[in-house]
Amino acid sequence: MDAPENIPLKEAVDRGLIPCASCGARGAGVRKVGDKDYLLCEKCARGGGAWIWVLAGLTFAVVALVVLLLRMRSPDVHTPDEALPPPPSRATEVEPWVKESDKLLKQGRFRELRERTQELLDKMPEQGFLNMTMGRCLMNLGANDEAIPYLLVALKSEHKANASLFLGMAYKKIGHAVQALPLLEKQFGADPAGHGELAELYIDLERYDDALRLLTDLSDRAGLWARHRALVYSGKADEAAKLLEGRDPDEVASLRAGQLREEGDFAGAQKIIDAQTAKVPAGSPVWFQLRRSERQLAIEAGDLPRLDAVAASFDADKDRQTQAEGACARAIGHLLAGRLEPAKAAGWEFLAKYGKEASTLRNERMMMRHLVGELKAADLEAEAKLLSRFHANDLLWYLALVTGDRPRAEQALAATPGHNFPYHAIQRLLKK
Numbered sequence: 001m002d003a004p005e006n007i008p009l010k011e012a013v014d015r016g017l018i019p020c021a022s023c024g025a026r027g028a029g030v031r032k033v034g035d036k037d038y039l040l041c042e043k044c045a046r047g048g049g050a051w052i053w054v055l056a057g058l059t060f061a062v063v064a065l066v067v068l069l070l071r072m073r074s075p076d077v078h079t080p081d082e083a084l085p086p087p088p089s090r091a092t093e094v095e096p097w098v099k100e101s102d103k104l105l106k107q108g109r110f111r112e113l114r115e116r117t118q119e120l121l122d123k124m125p126e127q128g129f130l131n132m133t134m135g136r137c138l139m140n141l142g143a144n145d146e147a148i149p150y151l152l153v154a155l156k157s158e159h160k161a162n163a164s165l166f167l168g169m170a171y172k173k174i175g176h177a178v179q180a181l182p183l184l185e186k187q188f189g190a191d192p193a194g195h196g197e198l199a200e201l202y203i204d205l206e207r208y209d210d211a212l213r214l215l216t217d218l219s220d221r222a223g224l225w226a227r228h229r230a231l232v233y234s235g236k237a238d239e240a241a242k243l244l245e246g247r248d249p250d251e252v253a254s255l256r257a258g259q260l261r262e263e264g265d266f267a268g269a270q271k272i273i274d275a276q277t278a279k280v281p282a283g284s285p286v287w288f289q290l291r292r293s294e295r296q297l298a299i300e301a302g303d304l305p306r307l308d309a310v311a312a313s314f315d316a317d318k319d320r321q322t323q324a325e326g327a328c329a330r331a332i333g334h335l336l337a338g339r340l341e342p343a344k345a346a347g348w349e350f351l352a353k354y355g356k357e358a359s360t361l362r363n364e365r366m367m368m369r370h371l372v373g374e375l376k377a378a379d380l381e382a383e384a385k386l387l388s389r390f391h392a393n394d395l396l397w398y399l400a401l402v403t404g405d406r407p408r409a410e411q412a413l414a415a416t417p418g419h420n421f422p423y424h425a426i427q428r429l430l431k432k
Helices: 009-014 042-046 048-072 095-106 110-121 128-140 144-154 160-173 177-188 192-204 208-214 221-233 237-243 249-262 266-277 285-301 304-315 320-336 340-353 362-371 377-386 389-403 406-414 423-431
Strands: 029-033 036-040
Touching (some): 110 128, 128 160, 144 160, 160 192, 177 192, 192 208, 192 389, 208 221, 221 237, 221 249, 237 249, 249 266, 249 285, 266 285, 285 304, 285 320, 285 423, 304 320, 320 340, 320 362, 340 362, 362 377, 362 389, 377 389, 389 406, 406 423
16 A cells, blocks of 8 residues: 555655555665665565666566557647656657656556556557556555466566566465466576575475575575574574574564464563563554564464454554554454454455455455455365465464364364464364
8 A cells, every 4th residue: 555645755664654666565665776766675675686677677668658658649639748758759869768667666656657558458458568567567556466467468478587577476475485486486596686585485385495595694684584484494493593692673573572472482472572562663663563473472372352452553553454454353353252243344344444456465355355255265275275384374274263163273283384373373273
């Protein structure tokens, strides 16, 4: 979701509301790639070397798109307020178009670009660069599922290389690691700038040794998080804990709390969360990261009053997607307490506040759609087969929770790597 226009840029950045100009995730800041400034998240800034050539390629596609759009306009249509410069009459005049396209990308004006592209796609649905551009716009708007069909079309065109990269990233973002891996291995296998993306895929596929070989740069939170995760799930808990020593508490509080939660030390995990929460500004990105850690902890511990308190903290935010997180947390709390009808009401609230195309809370959206009757259990089971176990176990646990079916709980436990969330919640279901 775009940051509200009436919020100052600095406040929007501090609150983590700005979408990344590369991946579309919220939490972007102004970061330098090469000699230019971009609105990027930490992960994409780290991989800037891999992404900058893709942005350049997309700029070329945008130039071609707008040229074609103007050529297709009826000559009697007057558009005095055209946002882009006049069409170039010779090669030396192309530069203004490139600059304007680059500005649209850097400003995050993806909706505008999407509308322009759709006009042409209606007439030429198989054009490679149009499908490439549409897929790219949708990804930056957080609609990764919607982007995939366009990228598949672009994959059959002369834009195959770029389409392959973005298609791999789209599959990765929706948890389809098996489909993403061959595409991103081809793009990033020999490029250190993309090793972080590959390592995360290897972790999702439980290839921890392969991931650890790539995770040598721990200068940012993404690299630290991935290496810690790989160590924990490869059975090296002590080494994982040692990795966090001496690091910025803002970086490691949620990781330390998560490790204790998985070990069953709920009180110790809560102590870490409470201590760090007291040190950070309410509503800051770190504060929300701690709330999400606390949400997982409350579910695992079966602490419903604390889960309600976390949901209320999300409700109080101005961002509707954050409010949707609160509604989802409340729905889960009602289900844990056996209150189906209030859970359904919270599910409808989630769907009313969460974008229909957004993929950020993809599993949660599927759960809430099932809860209110828009999806069947078979839909979630079919999706679970496409997801890595780190994502599939969430859907399977939810189905066990909402149906009270013990075989589903056993299936969820079998699909859980190590003590990954919601391991302890699944165990509680099996003890009933």
